[in-house]
Amino acid sequence: MRFIFIKFLLVCWLGLSLSGCESLKKFSLNDDSETEDKYPGWNADKFGSEAKKALEAGNYAKAIELYEALESRYPFGESSAQTQLDIAYAYFKNGDSEAAIAAADRFIKTNPRNPSVDYAYYLKGLVNYNKGIGFVDRFLPTDTSQRDPGTARDAYNNFEELIRRFPESKYVADARQRMIALRNNLAMHEVHVARYYIKRKAYVAAANRAAEVVEKYQRTPAVPFALEVLREAYAKLEMTELAQDVARVYELNYPNGPPVPEHKNATVSHQIWDFIGLEK
Secondary structure, three states, rough: OOHHHHHHHHHHHHHHHHHHHHHHHHHHHHHEEEEHHHOOOOHHHHHHHHHHHHHEEEEEEHHHHHHHHHHHHOOOOOOHHHHHHHHHHHOOOOOOOHHHHHHHHHHHHHHHOOHHHHHHHHHHHHHHHHHOOOOOHHHHOOOHHHHOOHHHHHHHHOOOOOOHHOOOOOOOHHHHHHHHHHHHHHHHHHHHHHHHHHHHHOOOHHHHHHHHHHHHOOOOHHHHHHHHHHHHHHHOOOOHHHHHHHHHHHHHHHOOOOOOHHHOOOHHHHHHHHOOOOOO
C-alpha cells in the first residue's frame, strides 16, 4: 500500500514537472518572438529608416530598441558595423553613459579596421566630456572645476588616444579644443585642492599641490592662482625667501593680475552660485 502511495506521488510530481517545463518553454518561445510579433515583415532597411527617424525626433529609447532589434535580426548584414555605432550614439543621446562607452568599445574590438573606428574613440571622449552635466548645468553657470575630475581625465585620455591613433581624423580639431578646456579645468581643480589645504592649515600639502600646477599645467589660466596659493603657503611656513621669489615671479608675469578672471568671479551669477556654495 505504501509503495502504491509513493508511486502515485512520483507520478504527480513528474506530471507537475513536465507541465512546468512546458510553461517555461512557451514563455521562452514567446519571449524570443516578441520582436518578431512587434515588427512583422520588417526588413533591414525598414528597421534602419525607422530607427533613424526616431533618433532625429529625439525619441532615443525607441531608436535604441529598433537598432538593437536590427542588430539582433541581421547580425551579419552589410550595415551591421554602422548599426553598432548608431546604438552607441543613441545610448549617448539617451544619457546612458556606461552603455554608450560599452557599445563604442565593442565596436572598436570587433571592427578595428573600420573606416569609422576613429568616431568610436571620439564618441567615448564626448561621453566622458558630458558625463555629469545635468539639467541645472545647462541653464545655470556652475564651476565644473570644483567637481571630481575623474571623468574629465577620462575624456582627456580618450581624445589624446584618438589624436595619437588617427592624427588625420576629421574629429581631431574638435578633440584638441576640448582637450584645452579639459586641461584648464583640471589645472583649476588642483588650485581648489591647494586652497582647501590652506584652509586646513596643511601648508606643505598646499605648496606641493600649487607647485605641481605651475610645473605640470603651464600656460593655463590656473597658473597665477596657483602662484598666489604657493606664496601664501610659503609665507605660512615662514619660508620668507621662497615666498618673495614667488611674489617676484607673479609680478613679472602678471603685473595686472590674472589675465583670465576666475570662473566664479566672471559674472554676477557666478558669484551668487559660489556664495550659495552648491559646488563645495
